[in-house]
Amino acid sequence: MPDDGNAAYGHISFTRSASHFTDRITADGRDGWPVEAGRYRLVVSRACPWASRAVISRRLLGLADALSMAVADPLQDDRSWRFTLDPDGRDPVLGIRFLAEAYEAREKGAPGGVSVPAVVDVPSGKLVTNDYQRLTLDLATEWRALHREGAPDLYPRELREEIDTVMAEVYADVNNGVYKAGFAVDQEEYEAACAGVFRRLEVLSRRLAGQRYLVGDTITEADVRLFTTLVRFDAVYHGHFKCNRWKLTENPVLWAYARDLYQTPGFGDTVDFDHIKRHYHRVHTGINPTGIVPLGPDLSGWRSPHDRERLGGRPFGTGTAPGPVPAAEEVPALTA
Structure with a gap:
């Protein structure tokens, strides 16, 4: 399985699947997910280049206090990304063993696999988005009110x-x-x-x-x-x-x-x-x-x-x- 779960390969040419969950977390909450400090958790793998974009952006913009982060084990099993780096193999904030549980809470049997980066709504335990292409752009623009003082403009x-x-x-x-x-x-x-x-x-x-x-x-x-x-x-x-x-x-x-x-x-x-x-x-x-x-x-x-x-x-x-x-x-x- 490719490192972000957003790809398919086999006896045909490699293709990267589009993100299935494309809701956006915005300043005005127009998709039902308003920017709110402490409400969401960013799930990443440090192995994955797509997730690493979000890790870097979050750090450059100073969003660590506003958007908590979970780091998955770089080695997956048949349920994909897992939280075996944490005590008792559970994410301490979400209380789940596998990122797949947040996907299932949002939509049972959703297509496209379990990928990172993913943002999870902490109160409901549901996945909000796995749109790796849009996520960092929104961190740079929609989350401005929560940026640190002196944060760079990554998308002028x-x-x-x-x-x-x-x-x-x-x-x-x-x-x-x-x-x-x-x-x-x-x-x-x-x-x-x-x-x-x-x-x-x-x-x-x-x-x-x-x-x-x-x-x-x-x-x-x-x-x-x-x-x-x-x-x-x-x-x-x-x-x-x-x-x-x-x-x-x-x-x-x-x-x-x-x-x-x-x-x-x-x-x-x-x-x-x-x-x-x-x-x-x-x-x-x-x-x-x-x-x-x-x-x-x-x-x-x-x-x-x-x-x-x-x-x-x-x-x-x-x-x-x-x-x-x-x-x-x-x-x-x-x-x-």
């Missing part, structure tokens, strides 16, 4: 058209492209997807050679979405998904860009390489039937100087960096 109105264009290209060729390559069932399908990944990465490399961030001079949603694929590239996509024309560390521009973001508060301090590597290599048994998790790659370079400051830019615009990671949400220290 005047740049949205350009941001949307860049994100669409990155999604098609990179975010989803690595999956198309990894789960390809014939040589032609694989080669087309793999070529598309690297063709887009080369375009992005040229774009980022002269500017620090993808759109404008500050971090935006576009950077968040590219980062979650780049940070997994050498650890899993290069070998496990056969996207191996070159490694991220072999592209000077993208490697420096990725390190710049990794070293920015809100990015690297949410990344758990152990969860990432164990999930992909042990859950995707069709690709890696032995379940062996590789020892490499060397991760020490993520903390090396990147020299991207010379391009200017202000990571948080006129705002400030987020504060320290809450103790309960700290990830293991980076090791080689």
Whole structure:
């Protein structure tokens, strides 16, 4: 099963299913779900790139006190995402063992599988949304009243058209492209997807050679979405998904860009390489039937100087960096 449950594969080309639950949590509550501090719980896996978008956005925007977070075990069983990292194997807020229970509370037998990120209504225990494409945009716009002081504008109105264009290209060729390559069932399908990944990465490399961030001079949603694929590239996509024309560390521009973001508060301090590597290599048994998790790659370079400051830019615009990671949400220290 792919790491977010939003995909299907087998004897046909890889396809990613649309999110079934697309309700939105908004400032005016027009879908019946108003923004309200403490009412909702964000369920994620640190292994999943789609969920990692929400983890990063939540941290950058300072929503930890307003939107609590549950972290699922990176290893799934036949009921998908489970809370075996918590005492007694239950989420301490929702009181459930499997995320599937929140899905069932919302709609029994709902299609599309059990995916993360997911937002659950704590009082009712029902799933609200698993719309990974819309969720982070709403955190950036609809949740403004609960943002921390100094929070960055991750989706500035005047740049949205350009941001949307860049994100669409990155999604098609990179975010989803690595999956198309990894789960390809014939040589032609694989080669087309793999070529598309690297063709887009080369375009992005040229774009980022002269500017620090993808759109404008500050971090935006576009950077968040590219980062979650780049940070997994050498650890899993290069070998496990056969996207191996070159490694991220072999592209000077993208490697420096990725390190710049990794070293920015809100990015690297949410990344758990152990969860990432164990999930992909042990859950995707069709690709890696032995379940062996590789020892490499060397991760020490993520903390090396990147020299991207010379391009200017202000990571948080006129705002400030987020504060320290809450103790309960700290990830293991980076090791080689």
